[in-house]
Every structure is written in C-alpha cells, then in structure tokens.
Amino acid sequence: xxxxxxxxxxxxxxxxxxxxxxxxxxxxxxxxxxxxxxxxxxxxxxxxxxxxxxxxxxxxxxxxxxxxxxxxxxxxxxxxxxxxxxxxxxxxxxxxxxxxxxxxxxxxxxxxxxxxxxxxxxxxxxxxxxxxxxxxxxxxxxxxxxxxxxxxxxxxxxxxxxxxxxxxxxxxxxxxxxxxxxxxxxxxxxxxxxxxxxxxxxxxxxxxxxxxxxxxxxxxxxxxxxxxxxxxxxxxxxxxxxxxxxxxxxxxxxxxxxxxxxxxxxxxxxxxxxxxxxxxxxxxxxxxxxxxxxxxxxxxxxxxxxxxxxxxxxxxxxxxxxxxxxxxxxxxxxxxxx
Amino acid sequence: xxxxxxxxxxxxxxxxxxxxxxxxxxxxxxxxxxxxxxxxxxxxxxxxxxxxxxxxxxxxxxxxxxxxxxxxxxxxxxxxxxxxxxxxxxxxxxxxxxxxxxxxxxxxxxxxxxxxxxxxxxxxxxxxxxxxxxxxxxxxxxxxxxxxxxxxxxxxxxxxxxxxxxxxxxxxxxxxxxxxxxxxxxxxxxxxxxxxxxxxxxxxxxxxxxxxxxxxxxxxxxxxxxxxxxxxxxxxxxxxxxxxxxxxxxxxxxxxxxxxxxxxxxxxxxxxxxxxxxxxxxxxxxxxxxxxxxxxxxxxxxxxxxxxxxxxxxxxxxxxxxxxxxxxxxxxxxxxxxxxxxxxxxxxxxxxxxxxxxxxxxxxxxxxxxxxxxxxxxxxxxxxxxxxxxxxxxxxxxxxxxxxxxxxxxxxxxxxxxxxxx
Numbered sequence: 001x002x003x004x005x006x007x008x009x010x011x012x013x014x015x016x017x018x019x020x021x022x023x024x025x026x027x028x029x030x031x032x033x034x035x036x037x038x039x040x041x042x043x044x045x046x047x048x049x050x051x052x053x054x055x056x057x058x059x060x061x062x063x064x065x066x067x068x069x070x071x072x073x074x075x076x077x078x079x080x081x082x083x084x085x086x087x088x089x090x091x092x093x094x095x096x097x098x099x100x101x102x103x104x105x106x107x108x109x110x111x112x113x114x115x116x117x118x119x120x121x122x123x124x125x126x127x128x129x130x131x132x133x134x135x136x137x138x139x140x141x142x143x144x145x146x147x148x149x150x151x152x153x154x155x156x157x158x159x160x161x162x163x164x165x166x167x168x169x170x171x172x173x174x175x176x177x178x179x180x181x182x183x184x185x186x187x188x189x190x191x192x193x194x195x196x197x198x199x200x201x202x203x204x205x206x207x208x209x210x211x212x213x214x215x216x217x218x219x220x221x222x223x224x225x226x227x228x229x230x231x232x233x234x235x236x237x238x239x240x241x242x243x244x245x246x247x248x249x250x251x252x253x254x255x256x257x258x259x260x261x262x263x264x265x266x267x268x269x270x271x272x273x274x275x276x277x278x279x280x281x282x283x284x285x286x287x288x289x290x291x292x293x294x295x296x297x298x299x300x301x302x303x304x305x306x307x308x309x310x311x312x313x314x315x316x317x318x319x320x321x322x323x324x325x326x327x328x329x330x331x332x333x334x335x336x337x338x
Numbered sequence: 339x340x341x342x343x344x345x346x347x348x349x350x351x352x353x354x355x356x357x358x359x360x361x362x363x364x365x366x367x368x369x370x371x372x373x374x375x376x377x378x379x380x381x382x383x384x385x386x387x388x389x390x391x392x393x394x395x396x397x398x399x400x401x402x403x404x405x406x407x408x409x410x411x412x413x414x415x416x417x418x419x420x421x422x423x424x425x426x427x428x429x430x431x432x433x434x435x436x437x438x439x440x441x442x443x444x445x446x447x448x449x450x451x452x453x454x455x456x457x458x459x460x461x462x463x464x465x466x467x468x469x470x471x472x473x474x475x476x477x478x479x480x481x482x483x484x485x486x487x488x489x490x491x492x493x494x495x496x497x498x499x500x501x502x503x504x505x506x507x508x509x510x511x512x513x514x515x516x517x518x519x520x521x522x523x524x525x526x527x528x529x530x531x532x533x534x535x536x537x538x539x540x541x542x543x544x545x546x547x548x549x550x551x552x553x554x555x556x557x558x559x560x561x562x563x564x565x566x567x568x569x570x571x572x573x574x575x576x577x578x579x580x581x582x583x584x585x586x587x588x589x590x591x592x593x594x595x596x597x598x599x600x601x602x603x604x605x606x607x608x609x610x611x612x613x614x615x616x617x618x619x620x621x622x623x624x625x626x627x628x629x630x631x632x633x634x635x636x637x638x639x640x641x642x643x644x645x646x647x648x649x650x651x652x653x654x655x656x657x658x659x660x661x662x663x664x665x666x667x668x669x670x671x672x673x674x675x676x677x678x679x680x681x682x683x684x685x686x687x688x689x690x691x692x693x694x695x696x697x698x699x700x701x702x703x704x705x706x707x708x709x710x711x712x713x714x715x716x717x718x719x720x721x722x723x724x725x726x727x728x729x730x731x732x733x734x735x736x737x738x739x740x741x742x743x744x745x746x747x748x749x750x751x752x753x754x755x756x757x758x759x760x
Contacts, residue, residue, distance in 0.1 A: 084721055091392075091726075112724035113392055133497070133616075144616040145519055150704070150713070151721035156406045159418035170519075170617065171408045172627075173707045173718075182487075187495025188518045188626065190616045231392075 024096050024228070024235035025069065025286055033075050036062035037095035040080040040176045044201040044309050044316040045101055054078045057309040058099040061120055061226050061243060064295040065097060068242045068287060073298035082175055083151035087112060090229060097239050099226040101195060103153045113230040117240035120225050120302075122322040122331050124218035125157050126196035128203060131211050133190060138217040142167040147180045147189035149173075154194050157220040177202060195222050197310065197318055204315040238285055245292045247334040248274060249301035251325050256300035263293050274337045281337060292337075302332065389727065398732075400723040401426070402542070407718050409709045411625055414545060422719045424542040429714030430736060436631050436710065437697040437740070443636035444696060445689070448643025453673065455648050466644070473641035479702050481638050486630035486706040493518040499613050508611075515611050515618050520625040522611035522618045529605030550604055557596050565589040627708035631700065639696045646688045650681035682755055690748040694741045701737070711736055 028034050038046035038058055046056040054062075059078070067073040079095050090098045091113070101123070102108075104116040129135045138161070148155050150173035162169045172189050174180040181202055184192040192199065196218060203209045226243065228236050249255075252271050254262055263275045272278035275296075276289035285291065299305045306323065310316045324330025355365045389395060405425040408418050413431045416424060455466040473481070494506035496517050508515045515522040532549035568585050576582040611621030654677050662672040703710040704717055711733060720729040 084717060087721065087724060088726060091724075107722075107724075113394065142615060143619070150707070150718055155718065156722070159406055159408045162408075163418060169408075171410050173410075173704075173709065173713065175704060175707075183490060186490045186518060187497065188490045 024232050025238060028069055028096055032070060033077050034062065034066040034069065034097070035077045035079055035095045037079045037081045037086055037089050037098040037100055038062065039100050040082055040178070042101070042177050042198055042201050043205050044314065045197070055309070057121065057305060058101060060299045060305040060309065061099045062097065063298045064246060065239055065242045067298045068291040068295040069238060071288065071294050083149045084175065087114070090114065090227065096235070097226055097228050101198065101224040102227060103222045104225055105153060114227045115230045115236045116225050116227045117236055118225050118243045119223040120243055121197060123195040123197050123222040123224050125154050125193060125220040125222060126199050126218050127215040128192045128199045128212055129190060129215065131213050135215065138215045138219065139165055139167065141169060141191060143169065144190040145170040145172055145188070146191045146193055147172045147174055147183050148193055149177065149180060150175060152194070153220070153222065158193055161219045195224070200318055201310065201316045204317070234286060238287065241285060242295050244334040245274060245295050246302040246305065247332050248337055249296050250303040251327065251334065254296060254301055256296065256304060259293065259296055263290070270337055396728055398728055400725050400728070405719065406722070409714060411628060411709055421542045422723070425719060426711060426715040427543060429709055429711040432708065433700055433710040434740070436628060436635070436700050436703065436708065439632050440635040440639065440696045440700065441693045443632070444639035444643055444692070447636060447640035449647050451640060451644035452647025453651070455644060456651060470641045470644050473638050478634065478638045478699050479705060481634040482631055482702055482705050485634045486626065489626045489630055490518045495519070496613060496617055513610050517618070518626060519617070520623055520629060522621040522623050524608035524610050525620070525622040527607055527609045529607065531604065554597065554600060557600050561593045561596050564592050568592070627703070627706040630706050631703050631708050635696050635699055639692055642692050643689060646685055646692065647681070650685035651677055653684045654680045683757055686748065686752045686755065690745060690752070693744055693748070697740055697744065698737060
C-alpha cells in the first residue's frame with residue numbers, strides 16, 4: 001500500500017519535473033539528436049517508407065530543424081504520437097518539437113502553455129464518403145455514422161457543424177488514422193472526417209481512391225504548424241525561423257539545385273543573410289553561421305518539400321491553394337531576414 | 339510473616355527507545371512514518387511548485403465548462419453543450435454498464451466452464467481446458483481488438499440491407515438487424531407513458547428515470563415477494579404434514595397477471611428497427627464497441643473464474659459427493675445442492691478480485707471507441723482542457739470508489755455464506 005502511494009507520487013512528480021526543464025536548445029545540442037513528435041503514420045505528412053525511414057511534409061520540418069541546430073538532417077529521433085498523447089509528450093519533455101499537423105488554437109496556445117512557431121500548412125476540416133452513397137453535400141449527412149480521430153479539434157468542429165445545421169449523426173471515436181481507415185473501408189462508418197489534407201493523404205493509400213469523394217464543404221480553419229513548450233523562447237525562435245527560412249528561400253528562389261552556388265555569395269543581401277555569408281543571424285539564434293544553408297540542404301525550400309511529399313505530382317495530389325506564397329495569392333508570408 | 343515488596347521501579351531513559359525491546363519496534367515505526375510523510379510532503383510540494391511554474395495551478399473549474407463533444411452511447415440525455423462534468427457522468431454510466439454486463443456473463447460462463455472442466459467426458463474436459471488456456475494466456479486488449487475486428491469485417495454494413503435483392507436481411511421476423519455497426523433490437527415503448535421523474539435537479543448531474551420503469555419494477559417486486567411468501571407457507575405445510583400443496587399456478591399467476599395488466603395499461607408495444615437513410619432507426623442500438631468490449635471482457639475473465647470454480651469444487655471433500663450419491667441424489671442435483679453451495683465459500687473471495695479486474699480492464703474501452711469514463715473524462719476532456727493532473731486524479735478516485743463498492747458488497751455477502759466456526 002505504502003509502496004503504491006510512493007510510486008504514484010513519484011510518477012506525478014517525475015512528469016511535472018520534466019515539464020519544468022528549460023534550455024531545450026542546449027539539451028538538443030548536448031544530446032546530438034532532436035526528438036521530434038510526429039503522427040503514428042499519415043502518408044505524405046509523416047510515415048516510415050519501405051526502408052523504415054520517416055518521410056513526409058511534417059518530417060521535413062523536423063529534419064530542417066535538426067540540420068539547422070546540429071548540421072545533420074538525419075539526427076532526428078521520431079516519436080510517433082496519437083491525437084491524445086501528443087500534448088502530454090511535448091509538455092513532459094519527451095519531445096522537443098511537435099510537428100504533427102496540429103491546429104493552432106487559442107486554448108492550446110494560451111491555456112495548454114504551448115507556443116506555435118508558425119503555420120506550415122493552412123488546412124480545413126473536410127468529409128470523405130464512398131461514391132456509391134451518392135452524397136454531394138455534407139448537409140445531406142443526416143443520421144450518418146462518422147469516424148473521427150478522438151482528441152482533435154475536428155471532434156469539436158464536427159459537433160458544432162451538425163448541431164448548427166440541426167442534423168443528427170453518430171460519432172465513432174477512433175484513436176489513430178490507420179484504425180479509422182479500417183473502419184471506414186469496412187463500412188462501419190459512412191463518413192470519415194479530418195483535415196482535408198489528411199483525407200487526401202488517406203485516400204491516396206486506398207486500393208481504389210476513385211471510389212471515394214471529398215465533399216465540397218470545408219467546415220473549419222485549421223492552421224497546422226509545429227509547436228514547442230511555452231516559456232523557452234530561444235528554442236521557439238530556432239524552430240520559428242527555420243520554418244521561415246524554408247518559406248523565404250522559396251520566395252527568394254533558393255532551391256536545393258542552386259543552394260551551393262548561392263552560398264558562395266550573391267548580390268542579394270537577404271539571401272546572403274539567410275545563408276550566413278553576411279551578418280550574424282546564426283549567432284543571434286545561438287547556431288552556426290550556415291544554419292540556414294544546412295536547413296535548406298535537407299529537402300530544399302518550402303515549395304520543394306511540398307512538391308516532393310504532398311504536391312500534385314505525388315499520389316496525394318494536393319494543390320498549393322492557400323499554401324502558395326503571398327506573391328502568388330497564397331497565405332505564406334515570412335517576416336524578413338534582417 | 340512475609341512482606342511483599344514492590345519490584346524496583348525502573349525510571350524511563352531515552353536510550354531505552356532503542357535498546358529496550360518493548361519500545362524499539364515502536365520507535366522504528368515512528369521514524370519510518372515521519373520519513374514517509376516527509377517524502378510525501380516533498381513530492382506534493384514539488385509537484386505543486388512545478389505546476390505553478392508552468393502556470394497550471396490545479397483547478398477543477400474546467401468541469402463546469404461546455405464539453406463541446408458528442409458521445410455516441412448515452413444512457414442519459416446529453417448534448418455537446420453540456421458540461422465536462424456531465425460528459426464524465428455519462429462515461430461513468432457507460433463504464434458501469436459494461437462492467438455490470440461483463441461480471442454477470444463472465445460469472446455464468448465461468449461457472450459452466452469450471453464445472454465442465456471436471457467432467458468425466460474426455461472431449462468436454464479437454465475442450466474447456468483449451469478454452470481456459472487460450473483466453474487466460476493472451477492479453478485482454480488483444481481479445482478486445484480482435485472481437486471488434488471480427489465484428490467489423492465479417493458482418494454486413496447497413497447499406498447491404500438496401501435495394502431490391504439485399505445482400506443481408508434482418509433476422510427473427512424482421513425485428514433484429516445484425517450489422518457491423520452493432521445489433522439493433524426492438525425497444526420497449528409505452529403509448530400511455532407516465533413520463534420521467536427528474537432526480538438530482540436540472541443541473542449537470544440531472545438524472546431522469548422513466549416512471550414506467552419504476553412502476554414495473556415496483557409491481558414485479560411486490561409480486562415476487564408475494565410468490566415467495568406462498569412458497570414459504572407451502573414449505574411449512576410440507577414440513578408439518580409431509581404433503582406439499584400445489585402452489586405453482588397461484589405463484590405464476592401472482593407474478594404474471596399484475597405486471598401484464600400494468601403493461602397493457604401503459605400501452606406497451608415494441609418499436610422495431612428500420613433502415614432509414616444511412617442507418618437503422620428505431621429500436622435499441624447495441625453498438626459494436628459495447629458488444630466487442632463486453633464479449634471480450636466476459637470471455638477473458640470467464641477463463642479465470644472457471645479455474646476458481648474448479649478449485650472451489652475440488653476443495654469440497656469427495657466424501658460429500660459419495661454421501662450424496664449414497665442417498666440416491668442424481669449427479670446434477672449433487673452438484674447444485676451439495677457441492678456448489680460448499681464450494682461457494684472458497685470461490686467468493688477470489689471471485690471478487692476477478693470482478694474488480696474486469697471492471698478495471700473495462701478502461702481499455704477506448705481501443706474500440708467505447709466512450710467510458712477513460713474515454714470521456716480521461717480522454718477527450720483531458721485532451722481538450724489540458725488538465726492532466728486533475729482528470730487523472732478524478733478518474734483514479736472514481737475507479738477506486740467503484741472497486742471499493744464492489745468489494746464492500748461482496749465482502750458482506752462473503753461474511754453471510756462463510757462457514758460459521760466454533
């Protein structure tokens with residue numbers, strides 16, 4: 001009895017002690033490895049490939065941060081998290097950064113004490129149904145059984161959407177994307193709802209993707225981005241500006257093809273500051289001067305990462321849409337490197 | 339003349355706390371207790387301090403805020419605008435339902451299998467041995483997931499019931515639909531319903547109970563009590579005169595007639611499930627998650643209960659069986675009248691702990707999306723509010739109370755059936 005109490009208390013104390021640790025940047029440098037929280041497997045965003053190597057859009061963010069800090073894009077320990085476990089993993093210090101298509105919301109930012117370091121994908125919640133059901137709008141889904149990933153914002157949006165449209169539904173809470181896929185394909189639910197990008201990624205892995213349609217309604221704003229613990233601003237800055245470096249590089253036309261050439265020096269001072277041949281931006285972040293070049297050397301700029309993992313040439317086939325540069329009508333707008 | 343002198347009075351010295359065996363154990367215990375309390379205090383303050391640094395002082399105010407999520411299996415009325423507290427209450431009821439159903443099924447199955455394992459029929463004995471070994475030696479989580487997967491993959495989806503020549507049809511004269519979303523069965527309805535009684539006010543804890551149900555339970559209870567009285571009287575007459583009056587028809591009538599009259603008065607009828615749109619409407623929906631969890635927990639725990647029952651039966655001396663056989667009692671009767679009642683005394687204590695295990699194992703429900711207390715309070719609520727410490731403590735407290743209540747009831751029962759020793 002006494003032992004149980006002690007063990008229980010130790011566990012709680014251990015959890016909270018880990019959460020209080022600061023100086024993540026030093027920790028990562030000392031460890032020589034970045035612990036990055038990703039999904040348990042969503043093709044295109046974060047999933048191990050045939051060789052067991054993690055690939056994807058969110059994975060690219062992890063690798064870019066690792067390259068910026070440690071100079072090596074493969075010095076990443078990927079920690080798969082579910083919708084339910086991700087915040088505990090980050091708060092307890094198990095992971096340094098969470099790049100798991102997580103929606104930036106007020107309460108997560110303010111109440112859960114996290115810090116979103118930017119948006120790497122502007123998304124919205126959508127619905128996927130089998131074509132044979134003949135549904136063309138989400139408002140026709142009265143009485144449908146809907147699979148949702150539990151512990152996500154989609155769960156709350158879904159409740160609000162059906163309530164405000166005065167239609168009924170039967171929620172089936174599911175832990176991971178893989179389980180949801182299984183239930184959906186077996187017909188245990190009529191509809192699968194999550195972020196539209198996630199739906200496209202899931203559909204791409206189906207045997208016959210053409211048999212399933214995404215409904216036109218997008219019922220929420222889901223700005224997805226990497227997040228870190230609140231209160232460690234130096235580390236937050238590193239992650240924020242690594243993401244900004246990828247976005248700025250696309251805007252300035254720095255690609256993996258011309259990276260080496262441009263790192264030799266150009267006559268555009270912003271490119272020079274980004275790649276570390278001018279100014280002391282790297283030093284200000286507590287990183288080496290060529291941190292930006294390192295970050296870009298892993299998978300190229302934002303546009304290249306997008307095209308390689310989820311772009312129109314991939315099976316997932318997402319258009320840039322809102323995720324185009326601001327100069328091309330999108331929402332991507334990085335503050336200047338100055 | 340003899341004089342009685344008092345033994346010399348020893349004065350108390352501090353060193354006696356260690357060197358005197360009368361005090362030593364007390365001293366050690368007090369020191370250990372102080373040390374333990376200090377450690378506990380340190381852990382608590384440390385936790386509180388760290389939470390304060392994080393800006394997350396423990397607070398239970400989140401329980402009053404709107405939950406904003408839906409729960410599929412609702413025993414009470416609930417919408418997504420209700421509070422987290424109410425969501426937790428619904429989760430708790432779902433936990434209790436599956437635990438209650440599971441305990442009953444596991445016990446019945448366990449007793450049958452335990453008895454069959456001792457059968458002299460080689461095939462039956464071996465088959466039940468295989469059952470016990472298979473279920474006992476695979477983690478229950480796998481059984482839960484496995485049962486769910488079988489239901490989802492092998493049973494027809496509701497859309498298979500559609501069309502001119504449907505792939506699947508409803509069973510039992512179109513009254514039961516077996517689908518991979520669960521089983522739809524007819525529901526009892528009352529056309530002249532008495533309405534609901536609102537217990538516990540109108541707040542988050544509101545608990546509406548159908549007056550129809552209360553009336554039926556009352557009437558049935560009174561009838562059963564009357565029937566028991568008649569049987570008692572018959573027993574007395576039999577003991578006095580050796581002749582037993584025929585009472586079965588009056589007893590049966592007493593039980594059936596009042597309830598039947600009440601049901602007719604309330605306008606009792608069945609509501610049948612019907613395919614409308616995406617799903618079956620009407621009827622009671624036993625969700626696949628409930629069935630998978632219930633079945634898996636029952637089958638798993640039954641394997642343990644079977645072993646307990648077998649041990650209990652083996653603990654009853656074989657002489658009892660032989661003596662009963664010598665009196666000419668048939669084997670079935672020997673088991674139910676002589677052996678099992680005595681075996682119960684050995685069976686009950688370990689049976690309690692198996693019921694507790696089943697109740698606690700029901701927290702694996704989220705694996706199949708069953709919204710129990712772990713799924714609501716410690717799942718979605720925790721996730722949406724970020725109050726880990728508070729929700730986990732609250733959930734632990736709830737499980738503790740459930741388990742202690744089960745123990746209390748079963749210990750009381752155990753005391754009653756225990757062998758009175760002289």
